[in-house]
Amino acid sequence: MLGPLTIGMSAFRVTDACTDLWVALADACTNEIGRKGERLVVADSKVVFTRTDGGAHRLESTVLAFDALRNASGLTHVDARSFLEAAAFDRASHQDLAREAWFAALPTRLARDIDDTELARRSQNLAGCARVARVELVALSVRAVPPVALNAAFARTDNKSTAHWEVCAPYLRDLWTRFASEGVEVVVDRHGGRMRYATLLRDTFAGADVETIGEVPERSEYLVTSSDGRALRIVFAEKSESFSFAVALASCAAKYAREVCMAGFNAYFGALQQGLMPTAGYVTDARRWLAEAELAIERSGIARDAIVRSR
Numbered sequence: 503m504l505g506p507l508t509i510g511m512s513a514f515r516v517t518d519a520c521t522d523l524w525v526a527l528a529d530a531c532t533n534e535i536g537r538k539g540e541r542l543v544v545a546d547s548k549v550v551f552t553r554t555d556g557g558a559h560r561l562e563s564t565v566l567a568f569d570a571l572r573n574a575s576g577l578t579h580v581d582a583r584s585f586l587e588a589a590a591f592d593r594a595s596h597q598d599l600a601r602e603a604w605f606a607a608l609p610t611r612l613a614r615d616i617d618d619t620e621l622a623r624r625s626q627n628l629a630g631c632a633r634v635a636r637v638e639l640v641a642l643s644v645r646a647v648p649p650v651a652l653n654a655a656f657a658r659t660d661n662k663s664t665a666h667w668e669v670c671a672p673y674l675r676d677l678w679t680r681f682a683s684e685g686v687e688v689v690v691d692r693h694g695g696r697m698r699y700a701t702l703l704r705d706t707f708a709g710a711d712v713e714t715i716g717e718v719p720e721r722s723e724y725l726v727t728s729s730d731g732r733a734l735r736i737v738f739a740e741k742s743e744s745f746s747f748a749v750a751l752a753s754c755a756a757k758y759a760r761e762v763c764m765a766g767f768n769a770y771f772g773a774l775q776q777g778l779m780p781t782a783g784y785v786t787d788a789r790r791w792l793a794e795a796e797l798a799i800e801r802s803g804i805a806r807d808a809i810v811r812s813r
Contacts, residue, residue, distance in 0.1 A: 503783060503784065503785045503788035503789075503810060503811055504649075504764075504767070504781060504783035504788045504791065504792075504809060504810060504811070505648075505649075505760060505763055505764050505767055505783040506599065506602075506646040506647050506648045506649070506652070506760065506763050507646070507647045507652050507666075507669065507811075508644055508645065508646045508647075508756040508757070508759040508760040508763070509644065509645050509647075509666075509669055509670060509673075509752075509756050510642075510643070510644045510645075510751070510752035510753060510754070510755035510756035510759065511589075511641060511642070511643055511644075511673045511677075511752050511755075512568070512639065512641060512642045512748045512749075512751040512752045512755065513639070513640050513641040513642075513677060513681065513686075513748065514637055514638065514639055514640065514747075514748060515637075515638040515640050515681075515684075516636070516637055516638075517636050519685070519687050521637070522747075523637065523747035523748070524544070524747055526635040526637055527628070527631050527632060527635060527637060527747075529541075529627075529631045530542060530624075530627050530628040530630075530631035530632075531543075531544045531628070531631075531747075532544070533545040533750065535549060535550065535560065540623070540624060540627055542563055542564040542567055542568075542624060542628065543560055543563075543564055544564060544747060544750050544751050544754065545743065545750050545754075546741075546743040546744065546750060546753055547561065547743075547753040547754045547756065547757035547758075548757075550564060550754055550757075551754075551757050551758075551761075553782070555615070558614075558615045558761075559615040559616055561754060561757060561758055561761070562612075562613065562614070562615045562616050562758065563615075563616050563620075563621070563624055564751070564754050565754050565755050565758040566612065566613055566616065566621055566625075567621065567624045567625045567628050568628070568639060568642055568751060568755075569585070569642060570621075570625040570628075570629070571625065571628055571629055571632060571639045571642075572639045572640075572641065572642040581608075581609070581610055581611065581612060582608040582609045582610075582612055582762045582763075582765075582766065583605075583608055585612055585644070585759070585762065586599065586608075586644060586646055586759060586762070586763070588642070588643040588644070589643035589644070589645065589673075589676070592643075592645060592672060595645050595646070595647060595651075595672075598647065598648055598650070598651040599646050599647075599648055601648075601650075602648050602650075603770055603802055603804055604763075604766045604767045604769070604770035604771070605766065606766075606770075607766040607767075607769040607770040607773070608762065608763070608765070608766035609762060609765050609766065612762070640680075640681070641676075641677075641680075642751070642752075642755060643755075644755050644756055644758075644759040645669055645672075645673070646759050646760070646763055647669055649808060649809060649810060649811045649812075650808050652665065652811055652812075653807065653811065653812045655668055655669075656812050656813050657812075662694065662813050663693045663694045663695070663696045665813075666693045666694070667693060667702055670690065670693070671702075671706045674688065674690075674706055674707075674734075674736070675706060675707070677734065678707060678710075678726070678732065678734055682726075682728075682732035682733060682734045683730075683731060683732050685733050685734075685735075686733070686734045686735070687735050688734060688735065688736040688737070689736075689737050689739065689742050689745075689746040689748060689749050690736065690737070690738045690739075690742070690749075691738075691739070691740075691741075691742045691743065691749055691753075692722075692738045692739055692740050692742070693738070696738075697717055697718075697719060697722055698717055698722065699722055699724060699736075699738055700712050700714050700724060703724055703726060703736070707726050707728075707734075709728065710726050710727060710728045710732075711726070711727050711728070712724055712725070712726050713725040713726075713727070715735075720739060720740050721737060721738070721739045721740075722737070722738045722739075723735070723736070723737045723738075724736050760783075764780075764781070764782060764783055767781075767783070768780035768781065770802075771795055771798040771799075771802065772798075774797070774798040774801040774802055775795060775797045775798035775801070778791075778794060778795055778798055779791070779794065788810075792806075792810070
């Protein structure tokens with residue numbers, strides 16, 4: 503209800519398209535919490551993150567270690583802004599986000615729940631495991647769409663699923679441009695109840711051929727090809743973080759981005775009203791916050807409909 507919609511994308515280069523990354527990276531990663539050791543938890547963000555010190559540490563460890571793996575220098579982003587603006591193709595979205603009043607209040611340091619020594623150790627372990635398994639992380643980025651831009655998309659499309667597609671499509675075009683000559687296998691968490699995506703794919707990949715492989719309630723699959731030899735197989739599936747390592751990692755990155763954004767949101771409005779309790783922005787607590795934050799909102803000069811999502 504409050505704060506941005508965040509989505510994540512991760513992409514790996516592997517020697518075999520059937521590679522199970524949970525198996526290939528098993529010495530560094532797991533999809534289960536509660537196990538002792540240095541392994542990073544890569545799973546649905548709702549499993550990885552809980553609103554506790556341990557949950558925050560677990561999520562941050564995973565996201566920042568993989569962020570370091572993505573960076574050839576082995577260093578993670580040190581501040582929130584660089585992390586949120588990692589997708590080079592996404593300048594328009596970055597500008598929308600930068601217009602938010604709370605943007606300047608984003609944390610100056612990303613690693614708030616894990617110290618540098620532990621992060622370096624975990625990152626080095628992951629990098630070594632990936633090297634042995636011949637797994638390369640070629641992309642890890644997030645999009646954070648603030649309520650103003652999101653509400654405009656809802657008004658323009660009159661459809662929440664279509665608005666979400668508009669947020670997702672630039673990622674698909676970027677994967678197509680950068681990697682489809684190698685052949686790309688894409689998994690996307692299903693957008694609400696939508697089952698048919700062929701028309702949307704044809705609009706997104708102008709001039710390419712789109713073949714429908716299958717469309718059933720749980721899974722929709724397509725093959726996108728072009729005359730110059732590019733190919734992209736794409737699956738939209740329910741609960742895809744349960745079987746796709748890349749989706750699970752993207753889910754964690756998106757959740758981490760939202761937590762970072764809400765830290766900035768709470769810092770900004772909290773400075774305008776002493777004693778204002780922070781909010782995670784989800785519906786029940788967002789209603790509490792809106793009732794208590796009238797003074798902060800008034801002092802900010804921001805219209806209420808620029809703070810609250812319309813859908």
